[in-house]
Amino acid sequence: MSAKNNLLRRNERGMKIPHFDEIVLGDCTEILKDLPADCVDLVFTSPPYADQRQKTYGGVHPNDYVEWFLPKADQFFRVLKPTGTFILNIKEKVVDGERHTYVMELILEMRKRGWLWTEEFIWHKKNSYPGKWPNRFRDNWERLLQFNKQKQFRMFQEEVMVPVGDWSKTRLSNLSETDKTRDESRVGSGFGKNVSNWVGRNLVYPTNVLHLATESSNQNHSATFPRALPNWFIRLFTQRGDLVLDPFVGSGTTALAAIELGRHYTGIDISKQYVELARERISVAQIRLPHVAEHREKYKTIRKNGAIKGKR
Amino acid sequence: MSAKNNLLRRNERGMKIPHFDEIVLGDCTEILKDLPADCVDLVFTSPPYADQRQKTYGGVHPNDYVEWFLPKADQFFRVLKPTGTFILNIKEKVVDGERHTYVMELILEMRKRGWLWTEEFIWHKKNSYPGKWPNRFRDNWERLLQFNKQKQFRMFQEEVMVPVGDWSKTRLSNLSETDKTRDESRVGSGFGKNVSNWVGRNLVYPTNVLHLATESSNQNHSATFPRALPNWFIRLFTQRGDLVLDPFVGSGTTALAAIELGRHYTGIDISKQYVELARERISVAQIRLPHVAEHREKYKTIRKNGAIKGKR
DNA sequence: GTTCCGCATGAATCGATAG
């Protein structure tokens, strides 16, 4: 079943699923009520972090964050398939010299409401925001909390395997081919799946620590996470044709990652500006998609020749 | 004031401080009652993690972990100087497919009892335990929770600056880290001093993500964290002559780090075997200290020559 | 004395088996 056939995707009871491959304007708590239960394969989102400045857009005071978030989490729970996964990218702010506790309280409350806190991944941000403070170093990591509805969930570990010695190339420094593959895997945007075709061997499973640089090139919006982040989790927890939901879709990075991986998406944001930006980026990306596919073929040929030449 | 003069160190009221530069056998909750209040500059410890096998040595069931730990945390709070810091190395176990919540609950409870949760460092364990499971990747990180008694605490950021240069930028930082650790294992001293010897390099402040491998080759005991870990925090939060406390000292790694950095130590452990092992390792280290200093000079010469050769 | 390679070794986790 191709993605095209699924544009009129219906759920188990034959009802059309609203907001399929759309970026929707509104509060996700309300919008998600249009979705039937158990229809989403992966919820991946990076909500606006708690903010002391209550007047700022999206700003929720840390003390109100859990209360603000829980009704939304309830909706995520409802629309998520039993075998699906919820990945929450979040980090606690420093408030009055302390790390705030809203993330921990959120986890505890979500567990009371039926969520399983399966795992916590660490995103090691290799290029963090510069700065210096007398009693604190730069914050170089964020949490990626994994929640599930049940102990049995779908996970496709082979899709995210990485070349050996990815982050510590103390050995095997001789192999130029390995180096090339390693560089390509670091880009991690859509091509990661091809890595298994190229090498086939020397692949190992990753760990729960992800090393990715933030994307500094995008100037249209702040707080952008790299596309490689949703890309990685989409490959890990979904298959082609599955549905990915981002209820705080922002500039659309999650939707773009879903598109380039052949997954369906539903993106929601309460900001009209962000919705327009996300739609714009998606339309541009979809126009480019054939070009990308063509380019990928070219690149594969180049790679093969390069690999043959490179043999020593 | 040298360490020798401080062997009869007395507190502000002229009372001798018990257990100064000693490894003490017993339950730290009781032992610490011998210490006066506000005398410790840094508490660094890695307690036995929650263990389901309650009958095993050191095993505390995850559900009982917070209750078990809190009385000890109260003592740490009492003996710690107002400007001091408490670093807790801990990680939650997987129980029934979920990450257990005892760490979060512990943080919340400690805050209720006066602790400030200032920061959370991530220890990226580059060599984690192997294994493969259908629903989980290998666990590659642990928490290093920083607690303080007040917002103003002592921190010497310059002491842990790391060199960044053209060579260390292109070459992976992992590799240089390995070199440093290797230096340490060969020479027997902290790599911090070696770093300061690397003149002419640009020094930058580190972040809150630490990349260190566990020490797996040590056969005398299990569960060893690398000496570089306490070493780093001791340099960051104390000065020469200060007092470092490890209430779960185990094989004595924290005490060894304190000694090599010219800090005083108090180590406590409830296991007679561990106490004996720690005392043995410390006595060996102290005997070797002069020899090490001599060897270090030799090694520096070797290094220099190697560096000249190695320049590309 | 240097580099290279083989090998043992982990703060683990799951699922099956046994009591």
Next chain:
DNA sequence: ACTATCGATTCATGCGGAA
């Protein structure tokens, strides 16, 4: 049903032997 034990899985690292 519930708990305790055991085997299988897997890879970065340090150490020691060899060239």
